[in-house]
Amino acid sequence: MSDTVIKVENLSKRYVLSHQQEERRYKVLRDVMADRAKSIAKTLNPFNQNAKRNTQNSNREEFWAVKDLSFDIEQGDRVGIIGRNGAGKSTLLKLLSRITEPTHGSIEITGRVASLLEVGTGFHAELTGRENIYLNGAILGMSREQIKRKFDEIVDFAEIEKFLDTPVKRYSSGMYVRLAFSVAAHLEPDVLIVDEVLAVGDANFQKKCLGKMQEVSNEQARTVLFVSHNIEAIQRLCSKCLLLNKGQLINYGNTNSVITQYLSSNSYSCKASPKEWINLSDANRNGNGQARFIAVQYSSSKKDIAFNAYSNGELEFLLNIESDSSINVGSITVVVYDQYGIKLVNADTVSLGQIISLKQGQNIVKFKIEQLHLKSGTYVIGLWLSDSSYSSVFDFIESAFEIEVVELTSEEFARKTEGSVTCSFQVFSAPIADSNLKCNT
Template sequence: MSKPIIEVAGVSKHYVLEHESRHDNLRDTLQHSARKLWRKVRWGTDFEKEEFWALRDVSFDINQGEVVGIIGRNGAGKSTLLKVLSRITEPTKGRIALRGRVASLLEVGTGFHPELSGRENIFLNGSILGMSRVEIRRKFDEIVAFAEVERFLDTPVKRYSSGMYVRLAFSVAAHLDPEILIVDEVLAVGDAQFQKKCLGKMQDVSRNEGRTVLFVSHNMGVVANLCSRAILLESGRVKDVGPVSQVVTAYVQSGAERLGETKWAADDATAGNSKMRLHEARIVSEGVVASDVRIDREVTVEYDFSVLGQSANATTSIHLFDKQGVWVLCSGPAKSEVLQPGRYRHSVTFPANFLNDGLYTLSIILITDVSNIQVLKTEAISFCVNETGIGREEYGGVMNGCVRPLLLWNAAAVSDLPKV
C-alpha cells in the first residue's frame, strides 16, 4: 500500500509575544519596576513575554488525489498549519512528510516578486517548483488565458489590483503541475465568477489529474461540495477528522451560541478597508433584537456600513447557511447605487413560514463596482428558527429541507374533478 502524500505527526508551533507594559501613575510604575528589572535580566528586554501555541500536537494523513478542507474559526490555527506545510515557517515540534512538489496560494503577495512582471513571475514560480523552462513554456498560454491578464502580462505585478494578483497567482499554482496544491481563503478576493472558475479547476486537477488539494474556507457549502474529507481545528488542536459532512456539522454546531447582534471595532481589519467598513448587524423579530425567532414570524436582517474616502458605486449582499453549511440563499439590492462617503443601513425581511426550523448563520458582503468584494464577513450573525407546530398537523417527524413555506394545497376525489 502506498504511503500518504502528506503525513503530519505531532506538529506544534510556538511563538513568544512581546507586550510593552504601560502605567499611568507613579504608584504603578514603582510597583512594576522590580518586575521590569527581572524581565531585563531574564529576557534581555523590558517587554512582557507571553507564550502562544498556534498549533498543538496536530496529526493527520492525506492520500494522493484527496481534496481535504481545513476548517475552524478565526484563530484556530488554519493559516499557521498551511504555512508550516508550505515550508514558509518551521514547526517547533513534530514531523512533516511531503511526497511531492507543493504549490501554495496563502495570501495576496506570497510567492511573487513585486518588481517583476507577470511574465517573469510565471517563470520564477515555475523554477521554484523545479520545472524546466521548456515545461513552463508549454503551460504558459494556459496560465495566461486562465488568469485573464493578457494586457498586463509585461507590467510589474506591484501595479496589479488584488483581484488581478490572485488570478495570476492561482493560475500559476494550479497549472505548473504541483502534486500538492494548498489554497487559503485568499480566493475570497476578486469577483465571484473567477472564484467559481478556481473551484472548478481544483475539482479538475483532483479528479482528472490525481493531485492533492488542501483548501481553507469559511464557506461550508463550498467545502462540502469540493472536499471529500475535512479537518476541524480548534485553538490550534485537531478536534475532528473525517467525512466532510460529519466534520462540517460538528463545526457549525460547535458555534451554536447564537449571535442576534454583532458589532465590530473600528480597527477590526476583517470588517473593513479604506473603501468600505461594516459596523454592526442584527436580527430583528417582532420589533426587538433576537437570536431565537418563531417559525411563523417575519425575520429582518439589518446592518450598518460606511463608504469611506470617496463616493463609490456600492451595494451589499447577504448569504444564508443552514446548520450543515448548506448555502440556502443569497440576496442583495437589485441595483447598486453611487453612495457618497457616510454611514448607511441595509435591511431585508424573510416572510413568516419561510425558513425551516434550525440554526442559521449569515455572511455579509460589501461590494463596489458590481463584483469587487471589499468586505466579506463570514458568520457575521446567527439565529435559530424555532418550531411552533405550524404546518405539521399530526406529523411529528423531521421536516427536511432548508425552507418550509406554507403552500396552497388542494385535495379532491378524481370523480369530482372536471373532465379535460
C-alpha cells in the same frame, strides 16, 4: 488503496511574545535619563544580573499557534481546513509549505507543493507577469519546455494577457491573485495549498477557481488543501475537513459532519418553542442600534403540531422592535439558514416596496411567510433591520434562534431526497412528435 502524500506527526509551532510594561510606554526626557543611570548602576552590580533576567522573562510569553497535530492526507484528497480566527489554520499551511519551521514534530510530503497563501506569495514585484510564470515554474522544479507547454493555459485562465509584460507591482490585488492561482494550479503540483486569499477575487473568479481545484483533484489525482471561512465553498469542494481550535485538532473526517460540529460550537442561537417570546437582549449583533430587535415570537397555524413550522406552510413572526426615535424602516428581513450556514430564505420587505414606520419606544411588527418551502429539519433564523438602501444598518442578528420544521405529509419521501428546499412539480410523458426532438448523427 490511496497512497499517503502528507503525513503529520505531533506538529507544534511556538512563538514567544514580548509585552511592554504599562508604566514604560510614555516617558519624558527626564525619566529616560534617570532610567539610563539606574541601568548603568545595575549593570555594574553583579548581584542584580539574576533579577534582570527574571524581569526580562516576566515580560515574555509563549504562544502555541499549533499544538501536537497528527493526521494523514491521501493522494487525491480535497481537504478543507476550518476554524475560528486564530485557530492556527494559516500557521499550519505555512508549516506545510515550508515557509516556517516547526518547533516540534515532523512533516513528510511526497511530491511538489504549490502554495497560494497571501497576495504576492512567490512573485517578484519588479518582474513582469511573464517572467514570474517562468520563475515560479523553476521554483517548482519544472523545465523551461514544461512551462512553455502550460504557458497559454495559465494566461487564458488568469485573463491578464494585456498586462502580461507589465511588472506585477502595478497589478491590482485581483489581477495578482488571478495570475498567482493560475500559475499554482497549472504547473502540475502534487499538492496544491490555497488560503483565504481567493476571497480577493470576484464571484466569477472564485467559482472558476473552485472548478479548477476540483479538476486538479478528480482528473489529475492531485491533493488540494483549502482554507476558507466560506462554508458553502468548503462543502462544494472538499470531501474531508480538518477542524482546528486554539491550535489543536478537534476533528478530522467527513466534511458534512465536521462542518456541523463547527457550526454548532459557534452558534449563539437557542432552540425556541413556538408562541413563546424569545429575549434577544444578549444576542450577538451588529448595527448602529438606532432601532433594534429586543424579542421575537414565531408560530404556524397548525395547532395539532403545537404551532411548529411545517413544510410548505405559513410561518408568522411577531417582532418586538425598540426605536430611539420615530423613523421609517425600508428593510426588515427574516433570514433562514440551514445547518451548514447556507442562506436558504431571505424574506426582505424591500422586495415589497413597503415602508414600516416605527414610533419612539417599543413596536410590534407582524411578519408572515406565506409558504415555507423547506424540508423537515433544524434551521437558524437571522434578523435584519435597515433603511431601504442598506446604507444605514440599525440591527443585524445573524444567528437569533433555531426552529424545527416538521413534515406533515410524504415523510418517507422527505427522508430519501437530498437538499433542503421543497417545490411543487409534475412528471408526465410527452409524445415524441410533440417535443420537436431532433437527433443529429
